[in-house]
Amino acid sequence: MRFVAVWPPKEHRGDHSRAMFIVTQLQVEVRHVQGLLHVVHHRAHDRGSDHHRRRAAAAGDDLGEGRHAHRARGHNHLRRRAPRRLPHAHRPQRHPHRHRRCRTVHLRSTRPLTPKPRDAICGGQRAASEQWRALGFVDEPDYAEAARECAALVACLQAHGVEVLQLPPAPDLTNMDSLYVYDPVFMTSSGAIILRMGKEKRRGEPAALKQFLVDNKVPILGEITGDGTLEGGDICWLDSKTVAVGLTYRSNIEGVSQVTKILSGVGISVFPVQLPHYKGSADLLHLLSCISILAPHVAIVHKPLLPVCFLQEMQRRGFKLIDCPPEEFGTSGCNVEALSPSKCLLLQNNVRTQQVLAQNGFDVHTFKGDELCIKGCAGPTCTIQPLLRT
Numbered sequence: 006m007r008f009v010a011v012w013p014p015k016e017h018r019g020d021h022s023r024a025m026f027i028v029t030q031l032q033v034e035v036r037h038v039q040g041l042l043h044v045v046h047h048r049a050h051d052r053g054s055d056h057h058r059r060r061a062a063a064a065g066d067d068l069g070e071g072r073h074a075h076r077a078r079g080h081n082h083l084r085r086r087a088p089r090r091l092p093h094a095h096r097p098q099r100h101p102h103r104h105r106r107c108r109t110v111h112l113r114s115t116r117p118l119t120p121k122p123r124d125a126i127c128g129g130q131r132a133a134s135e136q137w138r139a140l141g142f143v144d145e146p147d148y149a150e151a152a153r154e155c156a157a158l159v160a161c162l163q164a165h166g167v168e169v170l171q172l173p174p175a176p177d178l179t180n181m182d183s184l185y186v187y188d189p190v191f192m193t194s195s196g197a198i199i200l201r202m203g204k205e206k207r208r209g210e211p212a213a214l215k216q217f218l219v220d221n222k223v224p225i226l227g228e229i230t231g232d233g234t235l236e237g238g239d240i241c242w243l244d245s246k247t248v249a250v251g252l253t254y255r256s257n258i259e260g261v262s263q264v265t266k267i268l269s270g271v272g273i274s275v276f277p278v279q280l281p282h283y284k285g286s287a288d289l290l291h292l293l294s295c296i297s298i299l300a301p302h303v304a305i306v307h308k309p310l311l312p313v314c315f316l317q318e319m320q321r322r323g324f325k326l327i328d329c330p331p332e333e334f335g336t337s338g339c340n341v342e343a344l345s346p347s348k349c350l351l352l353q354n355n356v357r358t359q360q361v362l363a364q365n366g367f368d369v370h371t372f373k374g375d376e377l378c379i380k381g382c383a384g385p386t387c388t389i390q391p392l393l394r395t
Contacts, residue, residue, distance in 0.1 A: 128176075136181045137380070140206060141289070144380045146181075151376035158372050158385065165344045165370075170392075172217055178209030184377070185387040188236040190214045191264070192392060194245075195271040196224030198264060203234040203255030214390075223392070227267035235260030237390070238291030242298065243322060249276045249315065251292030254285075278315045289382065297339060297386060299367065300346035305329050305358075307339045327365055330357040340384025344370065350385050352378060 130148045137145045163169060182204070189210040191198045199215045202208050218225065229235045239251035248268065250261050265275040283290045295307040305327045308316060319326060329339040338358040342350040349362060353371035362369050378384050 133181060140180065140182050141287075141382075142181070142380050143382060146376045146380050148376075154372065154374050154377040155388075158374070158377070158388070161350065161370060161372055162344075165348065175209075175213035175216075178213040180206065182207050182381075183210050183213075184381065185383050186210075186214070186390045187387055188238050190218070190390060191235075191237050191240050192390070193226060193268070193271065193273065196226035198226050198267055199228040200235045200237060201229040201233055201260065203236055203253075203257070203260075226271065227264075229260050229263050231259065233257065233260035233263045235264055236291065238293045238387070240264075241292055241296060243276065243319075246272060247274050247276060249278050249292060249318075252277060252279045253290060253292065255289070255291065276315075276318060279312055281310060281312075283310060293340075293386070295339060297341040297343070299327075299341060299343050299349055299362075303327070303346075303365075305339055305341055305362070307331070307334045325365075327361060330355075330361060333358050337378060337382070337384035340378075340386055342385040342389060352384055354379070 133146050133148055136142075159169060188202065188207070189200055191200060197215075197218050199211045202210060215225065215228075234255060234257050235250070236255045239253055239256040241249045241251075243249055250256065250264060252258065252261060261275065261277055268275060278292055280290055280292060280295075290310065295310045296304050298304050302323050303325045304319065306316075306319075307329045308326070309331070316326070333355045336354055337352055338355040340351065341358070341362070344350055347366070348368040348370065350370045350372065351358060351362075352374045353359075354373075354375070359369045359371065372385070374383075374385065378387065381387075
């Protein structure tokens with residue numbers, strides 16, 4: 006099943022706009038909807054009120070910013086229905102980058118979405134058995150359990166007021182690594198930047214997501230081409246006008262140079278961050294392996310792998326830096342998804358990290374991700390891609 010989730014509150018735009026786009030490669034049946042695209046909208050604040058429905062009908066949507074962490078990873082043929090459309094350009098004279106919400110299926114608390122796993126990760130358990138070693142997973146994922154974990158993750162997000170979409174399959178362009186959809190595309194309030202993966206086995210993913218975005222009238226701001234490589238896991242929003250971009254084995258100088266040029270055209274500056282060799286090119290260290298933005302000017306970090314100049318820049322900007330317990334860094338303890346500026350989501354095995362976040366005033370939520378995340382050296386934010394916000 007491939008899902009997209011959006012955290013909508015307008016009051017948290019700017020420094021900490023949080024829009025989420027969940028994608029996994031587990032095919033599902035969602036009530037009576039099968040196939041290409043399923044949209045479920047759930048207001049975070051007055052979920053059933055006519056007031057919010059009228060505002061949603063009258064207002065436009067912004068494309069959003071988001072973040073990711075620890076690892077970039079990576080169908081059965083279903084009967085398809087025509088996809089519901091994503092928002093398109095609306096009222097350019099007032100809001101040139103807003104998009105009108107198109108028709109959605111409204112989810113209310115009395116009718117929760119309950120996904121039922123049908124098919125497998127890019128071809129089922131057989132595909133998982135064939136692919137996991139070549140793609141660098143630490144062990145073979147169990148499909149049935151991964152499907153249950155993904156369903157629990159989606160249910161948790163919906164419970165906090167998210168919008169859920171299902172993406173069309175692209176078997177010729179994706180593999181099991183495509184579970185971790187943050188990396189192929191970077192979203193801004195001006196449109197999507199199509200990235201070029203540093204990992205060769207993932208080179209087809211940007212084209213798959215680009216086609217989905219184009220089909221649904223989402224603007225394309227730019228694209229990384231030629232010898233440039235850049236993965237979303239190396240891009241971190243510091244505020245609405247600044248991103249930090251990691252130089253790693255997956256993201257090179259040419260890729261950073263290209264994205265700097267693209268973003269400068271919409272008034273966004275880039276702060277380059279050189280990351281260490283760590284365990285080498287065969288392993289993976291993204292910038293967002295070491296930092297998750299939790300709220301405006303609050304982040305959880307793994308300081309031993311972050312350069313001094315970057316930590317100093319964060320402190321100069323007034324960030325409160327929460328140290329990730331070092332014993333849980335290897336199990337994606339630093340990979341934390343912000344549900345709101347006071348709520349966060351992480352893997353349930355990272356008990357010490359949960360305690361640290363709770364001590365810092367966060368309402369902590371967890372889910373089991375042993376098959377979906379841990380075996381791919383990933384966490385919740387790896388399966389979440391910013392698409393739009395309301």
